[in-house]
Amino acid sequence: MNINIQYRCDICSNTQLNEDKCQCCGSESLKKEEYVKENSQSSLSSNLEVVIVGGGIASLSVIRCLIEKGIHSITLICKEKHFPYYRTAIPKILLDPPFCNNPQFFIEQKKFYQKNKINILLGFTVKLIDLKNSIVIAEKDLVRQEIPFSKLVLAVGGEPNKPPFIQQSSSNDIIPIHSIADMEAINSLFETRVIKQVAIIGAGLSGIEISNALRRKSAKVTVTLVEIADRILPRQLSKTASKVFMDVLLKNGIQLKLNSQIKAILCEGNTKIIEFSNGENITCDLICYSCGIKSSVQLAQSIGCKINHGIIVNEYMQTNVSNVFACGDCCEYNGRCYGNWTDSMKQGIVCGKAIIGEFTKYIHTPMPYFVFSFIGVYSVGIIEGESILKQNGNEFMEIFLKDGCIIGGNLLGKIITKVQRDLVTSIERKTEGEEAQLLIEKWKTYF
Ligand SMILES: Cc1cc2nc3c(=O)[nH]c(=O)nc-3n(C[C@H](O)[C@H](O)[C@H](O)COP(=O)(O)OP(=O)(O)OC[C@H]3O[C@@H](n4cnc5c(N)ncnc54)[C@H](O)[C@@H]3O)c2cc1C
Structure with missing residues (x-):
């Protein structure tokens, strides 16, 4: 083993072999350290x-x-x-x-x-x-x-996937929802302009979380979620679960524009106009988008x-x-x-x-999705086929089965904490038949 000398930057942790300025951040605060080679x-x-x-x-x-x-x-x-x-x-x-x-x-x-x-x-x-x-x-x-x-x-x-109507728009402040820099750009627009109307394109996980954050940032802001599909969270929620969650969003002041194909985004000064294929349009001060990666x-x-x-x-x-x-x-x-x-x-x-030569195969297993906005939303497994449903106001459970076997579920509200763990276990164990039915009956009693 050889003892070697290197220099570590106090600011960014970069290591280098000479004690000049940090090659990474330019800092002059470098510390000598030994390392074993x-x-x-x-x-x-x-x-x-x-x-x-x-x-x-x-x-x-x-x-x-x-x-x-x-x-x-x-x-x-x-x-x-x-x-x-x-x-x-x-x-x-x-x-x-x-x-x-x-x-x-x-x-x-x-x-x-x-x-x-x-x-x-x-x-x-x-x-x-x-x-x-x-x-x-x-x-x-x-x-x-x-x-x-x-x-x-x-x-x-x-x-961030940039749909053609964003690529073709002359505005350079249509902001993706992807990084710290994007969030800082939104904050800076709020500091420098009057923002009253915001449109969020894409009603997936990040679009919904951002809508919630913007509503909480300023009660004066009107947020419109624009979605090409006929419902929100189309990949995670069934039609019924999505409907329950949409009602919650509407009650919290989020406007929804579903089945909405955008044709173009026009700019007039700081104002943006979203033109839809059906001839409608909306005007806004800020547009954010999350249309996939x-x-x-x-x-x-x-x-x-x-x-x-x-x-x-x-x-x-x-x-x-x-x-x-x-x-x-x-x-x-x-x-x-x-x-x-x-x-x-x-x-x-x-x-x-x-x-390092330890070969273990990668295996994809369906993972749950959470949304923490407004009420909790939880989705796991396969969300299609026959289902058993129970609802009490915003408390909602829909369990999906294939040939009597539990394959997935949507949960909304406080019921999540009571059912979530058992649901995941039942999917992993492929719980079926009478056992599956008894389990679902038990979950229904939690309402
Ligand atoms: C708002 C939001 C909410 C989300 N919610 C969920 C959720 O609820 N559940 C879930 O499972 N997933 C969610 N996701 C997705 C999840 O965050 C991503 O799938 C995950 O972070 C991807 O990790 P990664 O390491 O592959 O890539 P990234 O986190 O994208 O990291 C890649 C990094 O590489 C850098 N890079 C690119 N090119 C270069 C280069 N040439 N040189 C140097 N660096 C480079 C990029 O700048 C970036 O920092 C969400 C994402 C967002 C934005």
């Missing part, structure tokens, strides 16, 4: 230089896995200037702008990266991968870094990875290019880009293990 025969870790592109839950899961296995020669390159954070919690920034500095918002704290000697480059974008020489080239303003790798992980997530594939494509909707990976998160892995929202496994938190996390773990 094992010799080449002693372990697998000495041969590994893992570079991970993208700072989300997928990449952090890879890191956690590698650390657990004693691998510390890891560089994490994040385009955003923040440590990996809970993307699902960004709506909170609208209500409480300082929340984006709150430790609870970050999946791991700065000291985690310091303690584990992760070389983390915040605000750097990988522009180029030199596969022949196994080097990643990352840039931040005029700073350019070349980072060698033996294993490369692409965990670059996705970009498009996997980021450009980097992978540039080095010859196979691409379909996402970067194609096998069950170990390996791409077709040797020593290059992909996981999270950017990848496609078995013909599907899952685009959710839990799958990104699970794929990251599978990827981390594969890097």
